[in-house]
Amino acid sequence: MTVRQAGERRAIAAALGTFLALSLSVPAAAAGATAEAPTTTAVPSGNITVQVVANNGSGCAPGTASVYADANKTGFRIRYTDFLAEAGGSAAVTDRRKNCQMSVLVTVPAGWTFAIASVNYRGRARLNSGSSGLHRTTYYWQGSSRSDSTEQEFTGPFNGFWSSHDVAPVLVYSECGSERILNVNTELRVDAGTSTSRSSLSLRAAEGDVDTLFNIDWEQC
Numbered sequence: 001m002t003v004r005q006a007g008e009r010r011a012i013a014a015a016l017g018t019f020l021a022l023s024l025s026v027p028a029a030a031a032g033a034t035a036e037a038p039t040t041t042a043v044p045s046g047n048i049t050v051q052v053v054a055n056n057g058s059g060c061a062p063g064t065a066s067v068y069a070d071a072n073k074t075g076f077r078i079r080y081t082d083f084l085a086e087a088g089g090s091a092a093v094t095d096r097r098k099n100c101q102m103s104v105l106v107t108v109p110a111g112w113t114f115a116i117a118s119v120n121y122r123g124r125a126r127l128n129s130g131s132s133g134l135h136r137t138t139y140y141w142q143g144s145s146r147s148d149s150t151e152q153e154f155t156g157p158f159n160g161f162w163s164s165h166d167v168a169p170v171l172v173y174s175e176c177g178s179e180r181i182l183n184v185n186t187e188l189r190v191d192a193g194t195s196t197s198r199s200s201l202s203l204r205a206a207e208g209d210v211d212t213l214f215n216i217d218w219e220q221c
Contacts, residue, residue: 043073043218046109050076053105053181059083059188059203060100067104075215078102078184079205085188088131089198099187103142107179115171116182117217119150122163123188124207127156130194133201135164135187137212142181146172156199161208176221186212 050067064082069075085098108114116139127133133154140147150166174180188201203210 042220044109044112046112048073048076048109048216049105049107051105051107052102054103055100057098057100058094059085059098059186060102065100065102070213073216073218075213076104076106077214078104078212079210080203081205083186083188083203084200085133085190085202086198086200087190088128088192088195091192091198096191097187097189099185102184102186104182104184105179106182108174110177111221113173113176113219113221114216115173115219116148116168116214117171118165118167118215119148120163120165120213120215121150121152122161122210122212124202124204124210125154125158125160125162125200127154127158127190127199127201128192128195128197129157130192131156131199132191132193133199134189135162135201135203136189137184137186139182139184139214141172141174142183144172146170154201156193156195161210171217173219182214184212 048069050069052065052067055062055065060080060083065078065080068077070077080100083098083100085096087096121135121137123135125133136149136151138147138149148168150164152164154162188203190199190201192199205211
């Protein structure tokens with residue numbers, strides 16, 4: 001190796017060392033801080049108000065269904081006290097299918113609009129071997145031609161809580177400054193099949209952690 005070549009190698013090594021030192025001295029937050037920062041969804045400072053303005057059906061006689069806004073303002077829940085379908089045993093034929101048609105008035109703070117982003121359904125099933133059950137819910141904003149629905153089938157034997165999660169394919173925001181009525185149609189069905197014992201499917205809050213949760217996506221006007 002010549003003296004000139006050795007000098008060039010020493011110069012390259014020194015430059016590389018300086019580059020590494022500078023790279024290590026850069027604060028971690030300086031690189032990609034925006035991408036790594038946690039994101040939060042803004043919510044209005046005012047309260048969201050929800051109210052049942054109408055309900056009818058074999059699964060929700062007047063006074064047996066209610067709606068509650070979550071304290072964190074991310075959604076609202078529907079709870080039923082007498083929504084039970086059953087078949088087999090001594091159950092009446094009319095008990096095999098129960099339904100509820102409910103209208104919920106939703107009022108939000110001024111300067112905000114919202115859309116239903118997803119829905120969580122939770123219920124209770126007691127299905128004997130040979131029996132089956134069905135849960136179906138459809139919801140839509142009054143005056144809108146668009147509706148979203150979910151359907152879940154159950155096969156016995158099954159004894160326990162069930163849940164499902166439905167994500168809205170499109171976020172439909174309400175007009176700013178307007179109240180909106182959400183129509184929710186829910187159906188429970190039980191088929192005894194080959195079972196001679198009573199089977200049931202329930203949305204009754206008395207069963208435990210049972211309700212329907214509508215999750216909201218907020219947007220400022």
